Amino acid sequence: MISPTSPTSPVPPPVPVDTHPNRASDTNPPGPDRIPDPDRLAPEDAYFAHSLSRVRSVPLNYEDGLRSLRAADSGVATLLPPRSNLNDVTRKDVRKIGPAGSRRRRKGVWKKLLWVKQSYPDNYTDTETFLDHLQRNPRVRPYDFWPLVADSTVIVQHVCSVVIFICCFVGIVQDRVSPVSIVCWGSVGTAIGWILWDNWIWEEQTELARNLVGVKGGDDESSSSSVTSAPHPSGHDPQSTGLKADTIHGLGLSMSPSAHHKEDVSHLTSDEPGAFYGIADPASHSAASFLSPSTRVPHADVPVIERASLFSSRNRQRLSTVKSAFLIYFSLLGLSPILKSLTKSTASDSIWALSCWLLIMNIFSFDYGSGEGAGDTTKFPASLSTNAAVMASTVLASRLPSTTHVFSLMLFSMEVFGLFPIFRRQLRQKSWTGHVLLTLALVMIAGGAVGTTLGGGWGSAVIGSFLGSLLTAFAMGGCSWWLISLQKYKNVVIGPWDPARPIIRRHWN
């Protein structure tokens, strides 16, 4: 199919470079195996259905009446009588290019090229190469049911924490629950969560440092590093189970307090606001402390890392955490009277509607990703969700009667919307069992809280939590099943017409 290059010809004859994978392999017609759904792409099945019966030399069958003419070797023009003057030109060019080329080309197969003057009409469609670069659903990963349900727990967790927050607010407004008790339990939970989180981060860093040393040491060290890392999952297990219990206690506002809360209370003032800086300064601190690249940054170029320096840096970080926590605590205390009268002139109805929308916005724009590589997958900035929630709680708090109420609700909202997600994310990475248990607890608490808010009393709480769990389970299963059943409508068509994705190495950074 390649016309030979004659060295004497002034214009080098065309070298048809464009190759078609299907052209070479006749035994492999492009149609039925690649197009599973024949009623999708209407133009193709017009001929793909028949492509099996077609032979490769299409032009020979091109027109019966003209075949005899071509057999008489009357040239290109017989193929296309109406374009005879054009074909004169074509033939002239052909002659210039070389007689061998012309004969070759007349018989030759159609080529997907524009610069060659071919003896086919312009609307000729080559059945073998037409749409052979088409790909359908090339990157589709079919979803499985259980992983989908498992992934939906993240959403359930967040929705449940929002529901709990709303129920707490309703309780405060209706004078059923003391705001101080709510904020106390919340703070206790936060403190425990922060301690655990701090522990994990510290472990991660030491492990990282050890691994770095191991890598520096050489190849044989890798086995030792794997040995050192091997105990970790087992070492985490008791920790995470303990954590589960703690978190449940800490956030389970209606549950009975556990014994070691009392000792934590002494740390409360110092520790609880410390975790705050996740909200106060998310860019610098949370990024610096628990996103994986940042841990690498300060230590990567230090060949030997002493534990002591690590300790001191850790302590320094803790100290700054506590400092910023105090700052926020007191500024919130100072702001509370202002916040109380913030929306005095606004009707309650507007406040309910506004906070409703803001919380919905929070749920929809929340970053449900795992935390690594977050930001490039979500369309919204992470701060949008947090800001919406904080604003919702601010306008809600302004409906409350006293400064203490306002302060308590604001503090609680920061714990629920600012810090709890960080903890949840870390927990999900650390231990899956803990994550599931936390989800279960949150669902039950949320159900119970709704039941209490609607009915009142323990009985309704139990019924509520039971119904809530049932409903959530159904929703999770149903939505997952729905999404899977929608998969069959997916029809992504990719071809050479799509804009290419440039691959660029950012080498100058």
Next chain:
Amino acid sequence: MPGRLTVHRPTPTTASFTVSNAPRRSNPTAKVLFAFGILLRVLSFICVIAVAITRARHHFFEEGSFSTIAWEDVWSSAAGRYACQLVDSYNPSVLAIAGTLILYGVFRRGHTEESLLVIRGFGIQTSTSSSTYLSTAATRFIPTTQIQDIVIHEAFKGFEVRFYLAVIVEGEPGVLVVFPQLLPGREVLEEVWRGSRRCLYDTKS
């Protein structure tokens, strides 16, 4: 209604092209109708005036003001009393509006007449008849020295593309459109264009 072209060419150097959409009254019925229309206009005019006088009788047409007519007798006659009663039963503003409308109808010119007068050596004059009989036609004269060319061109007007005859005037940003109201068809325009160019420049085009 498409315009009709009338050409007057008293001398070889003068030509007048008139386009009018007035109906042609050739048969007797049309003439009778035309006469009837004039009569109707006169009667409506008189009627409006009479109503106006009746309405304003307390201010102007009391005794003594116009002594030639014995207004008291008019008002006290049977017809006068009936007229007074009838007129007084209507709101004065309604009467005023209706009167204005009828007066407008009386004086409205039912057709448009546009003309182009070409005199070699002097220039051209366009004129467009006004919409009522009360005012005179709008005319414009362009001396020969300012005429750059006379052309036929096309333009969008409403939902249509129309031909128009235009005079390109020196020193003006826009062109002067001849027959701007009627915008006669291409045949008419071509005849006018040929005639006016022959008259202006004596070309054989």
Next chain:
Amino acid sequence: MPYNIAMVSDFFFPQSGGIESHIYQLSSKLIDRGHKVIIITHAYKGRTGVRYLTNGLKIYHVPFFVIYRETTFPTVFSFFPIFRNIVIREQIEIVHGHASLSSFCGEAILHARTMGLRTVFTDHSLFGFADAASILTNKLLKFTLSDVDHAICVSHTCKENTVLRASLDPLMVSVIPNAVVAENFRPLSNDSRAADQGAMSPVDQRPQPAPIGPDDTITIVVISRLFYNKGTDLLIAAIPRILALNPNTRFIIAGSGPKAIDLEQMLERNVLQDKVEMLGSVRHEEVRDVMVRGHIYLHPSLTEAFGTVIVEAASCGLYVVCTRVGGIPEVLPQHMTTFAKPEEDDLVVATSKAIAALRSNKVRTDRFHDQVKMMYSWRDVAERTERVYKGITGDISPEEFYGSYPGQGWEVSGDRVRSFALIDRLKRYYGCGVWAGKLFCFCVVIDFLIYVFLEMWFPRANIDIARSWPRKPPADKSHSSNGGRRDQ
């Protein structure tokens, strides 16, 4: 037989670009072949009303709103009365729309079908299927093309794309490439010779141009608007590496756009100002003067239906380095191009290869001009387009035009010769989709009712028939352009 053709598009001069010059060149060549061509476009600033270009090409600048980048707002039916008026007064037989983004073109095709005219559509661009904007555009294209008589695409890739987007019968889509005016893109060495001898001088008599030595400076030219989809990011990433790998290399970059700032930042960061010359945007007439200053043309585009600019560059005698995207691989023969994947590394490698090939004097760039002149000419495009016109008007029998493939399934949709009966048209539109089909049918019925109303309200007899510019006999005869005066 000569036809009366109306080209309809949102894109025409005074705006400049590929589609605009395509319409202009095709129209003038069709006029040269004895047809009557008018162009209907929307009004530009300072261009309203009816105008003539040289050749007697008549342009209707219809006054309408412009929303985005010279694309008019879909005026759906308000364009119909004026379109009907133009079509009747110019006695149009074939309506030829250009560019799928032009709502003007889509409406004109719908109205023309309602009026019983043959329609052709030329697609100049590629569209994906993924994002919401393309989905909407594709639906509109489907609406436009459901009832079109024939479609023309500028490359085979473009044809595949259009067939998929509009669910067309592939035989109803012709591939007719763009072309270049080769005389406007002469290499430097051709300048003096072409002036006295003309085009057809024997190629072999030309002396071999001075070879490029190993230390001579090789200049790489880039002329493109600096947009993301023109691959400016690739260019930004590749330039410093190309310059580092190949000493004695210079860049000339012409064009402007949102990525110009990134490009300048890169130059400053790498201190390359003395090796890279930025010209800003150049007019189309100056493109050749920029091109002949270089040896290699680099075209890093990410999507391209045809890529006229690489043909222009080859015509200027430049060796072309381009990305293998869209219809680009079909455009030029291999000995004129080096292809790269749309990746930074591959682009650097391909450019270095091209530089090495030039330095070793393996590439006879001095022959490119004559070769390109033989490959692409607007006369050829006009001839091929004329065949499409003949096919749809029935001057060529359908069997001959579409080809008959007995027993091979091509005649499955025997609807190629599109009838004008309303019920047939409605059937075609109804198949466009569950909801879209009904909506389209509704639009078509409304359009038909408007047409009936217009026929009653503005009867054809009252519309003046415009005088045609004197048709050219096939032998060329020059006419002076008098800007609308009819005094010839």
